[in-house]
Amino acid sequence: MRAMSRMSRHSVLWGVLVPATLIGGERPQLTLAANAPQEKDSELLKDARDTFEPLPKDMATREFPVSPERVSLGRKLFFDPRISVDGTVSCSRCHLSALYATDALPKSHGARDKMLPRNANTLFNTALQFKQHWRGDFENVEAQAKHALTGPGFGNPDFAAAMARVNAITGYPELFKKAFPDEADPVNADNWGKAIGAFERTLVTPSRFDEYLGGKADALTPAERNGLRVFMDIGCANCHSGVGIGGSKFRKFGVKEDYWKATGSKEIDKGRFDLTKDAADTYTFKVPGLRNVEMTAPYFHDGSVDALPGAVRVMARVQLGKTLSDEDTGAIITFLKSLTGKPPADFITAPVLPPAGFK
Template identity: 40%
Template sequence: MEKVVLGRSLYHDTILSGDGTVSCATCHMLDHGGAEPRKTSTGIRGQKGPINSPTVLNSAYNFVQFWDGRAKDLQEQAAGPVANPIEMGAVWDEVVAKIKKEDEYAAAFAKLYEDGVTQDNITDAIAEYEKSLITPSRFDKYLRGDASALTDQEKRGYQTFKEVGCTACHAGVLAGGAMFQKLGLVKDYFADRGTPLTEADMGRFNVTKNPADKHFFKVPTLRNVELTPPYLHDGSRETLEETVAVMGRYQLGRELTQQQVNDIVAFLKSLTGELPPHAKMPEGS
């Protein structure tokens, strides 16, 4: 738990950014379901990032990290934004030097890590904190046999969710996070969007350079999705209702009825969970 507490401090500390204005929590807000309310992230000096920040909650269960899967685990993921010139705009050697000068941090690292403050140990502590951000929900109670945990509409929505094919991608412990899938599987999402293609729209292709991977993204978790608008990698959808209808159209080739949409959204809200007590920084810290 000591590494988790250290990681929590680092996660919320702007010391990780080049000018001391941005922390991990700037784009992954615990009060916004571990994501952000902006279409795309805002980094150092107000720069606009290319993509909507995915939730950090329950992210330990993702099979890879980032929309394009370029990081194999949370520790590798944690190293990226710090050195990204648009996000946190720092140099890792300088970050390590700054943290070494902070007495509390230096003491904590000396206690927990044989080699003290290093980039690897900083990202390890942040990853340990992020691994602890698990949010049990009413749906989990339902799966364990408590039929009263869901309303009739939520149960109907769960049935519809399965029947129309959502579980082909949104399955497993996260209801997602276990595979890549093409956005616009049965209909061209990007042709209909009405805005120019961006590098971020290329998805997995940016990592593999394989043309077959264009527009493939890690399927996002649906846990806490109620809390994380706007939706999709481009932050283009403001409501769950709109997003469910869009997914039906472009991923399943279905025009879902309003009743189906409403029921699925009701079910998705049952996936909203509770933050663990240690998740937030203590009052006054």
């Protein structure tokens, strides 16, 4: 029987080994990776299963199924730039296969090279998250895809103009009929969102961590299992939990100090406040999912931090008020790398699109 819970054990280590405030006001530093006692693999696995969940085979729901016809259509629409106002932007412009469904830019660029307001999150596993976009602007990936048609990404003046572009391309009307056979006029913005959403709901990237949660203890190396323990005990899993290792709640960015002082952000983004006008939402953002985080730099809503070690240290500093040792930082990163999965085959290569000629 364990003498104390993982959180109470951490509290004892923190309170006894390091005073709450050091001389000069510096944040306390504790190397959990060095001080954590050895534990049975079964205990760590139990704690992990209490905190995280393995990925499903896809992200379909009853409301948003992933029929082959919808997925096939959505995949084509996802990669097709001809629906944007200047013919240069597709969903894939901000979500490149070679960059794990990101674009590696601090902030993405839309139609007519207009800079978008925030960093592009990866689309892998994102349909599992409770909201979409950094501020939670959209309820699901379908709503986000529909909005993109008239947002700064695609730049169309309205949905009618966007659908006129779709209808003008040989092949799309028939594909929409196959995907939505019960509708008399299936080429519409709602179905555009549903088709692209169906494709995105197939973009699941299981990793060795999922094997571990399934009971295969040696799916993670000893160093990765140690990093998992440090990740949980330091407090990262208080927000980064569940199936996405995040993506299930809103949190203020900068609980212990203003985030921009740690990130060096050039602009101060008030986050969800700009949507709700509720003072309690100031500097609040959706907690990002950490699956594939090794591959999705730069980090945070404004892409202000280039590398993962810096991002880990910023989070500990502004959210938990802790200065991580090099050893703990390294341990956490070692664990985070175990969350990297293989990109889906249908995302790695672009499909052949309907004929380029217009009617």
